[in-house]
Amino acid sequence: MYVEEEERQGERALDAAAAAGDEAGVDVERHLRRGKPHEEIVDAAEEYGADLVVMGTHGRTGLDRFASTGSVTERVVRITAVPTLVVGGARTDPTE
Numbered sequence: 001m002y003v004e005e006e007e008r009q010g011e012r013a014l015d016a017a018a019a020a021g022d023e024a025g026v027d028v029e030r031h032l033r034r035g036k037p038h039e040e041i042v043d044a045a046e047e048y049g050a051d052l053v054v055m056g057t058h059g060r061t062g063l064d065r066f067a068s069t070g071s072v073t074e075r076v077v078r079i080t081a082v083p084t085l086v087v088g089g090a091r092t093d094p095t096e
Contacts, residue, residue, distance in 0.1 A: 007032065038075035045082045053084040 014030045021028035033040040045053050055073040077084050 003034075037072045038079065041072070041076050042080045042082075045080060050082050053080060053082050054087065055084060056087050 010032050014032060018028040018030055031044060033044065035043075041053065041055075044050075053076065055076060057071065057073050073086055077086065
C-alpha cells in the first residue's frame with residue numbers, strides 16, 4: 001500500500017508540473033517510473049535522447065551535504081553522460 005500512495009503523490013506532483021507547463025505554453029510529457037531515482041533519471045535521459053538534464057538541489061553545503069545519506073542530484077551528475085544543469089535551492093539564512 002505504501003508504494004501505491006507514493007505513486008498517487010507522484011501523479012499529483014506530475015499533474016501540478018504539467019499544469020504549470022501548460023500555463024507557460026510549454027509542451028509537457030509525463031512519465032512516472034519505479035526504481036532507484038538516480039538510475040531512473042539517467043536511464044530516462046538516455047532513452048528519450050535528452051540534450052540536457054536539469055535538477056534542483058536543496059542548497060546544502062559542506063558538512064551538511066556530506067552528512068546526508070546521498071544526493072540524487074549528485075549521483076546523477078556522477079554517472080550520466082548527458083550534460084546536467086544543477087539549480088541551487090534557496091537558502092533560508094541570507095548570511096550563509
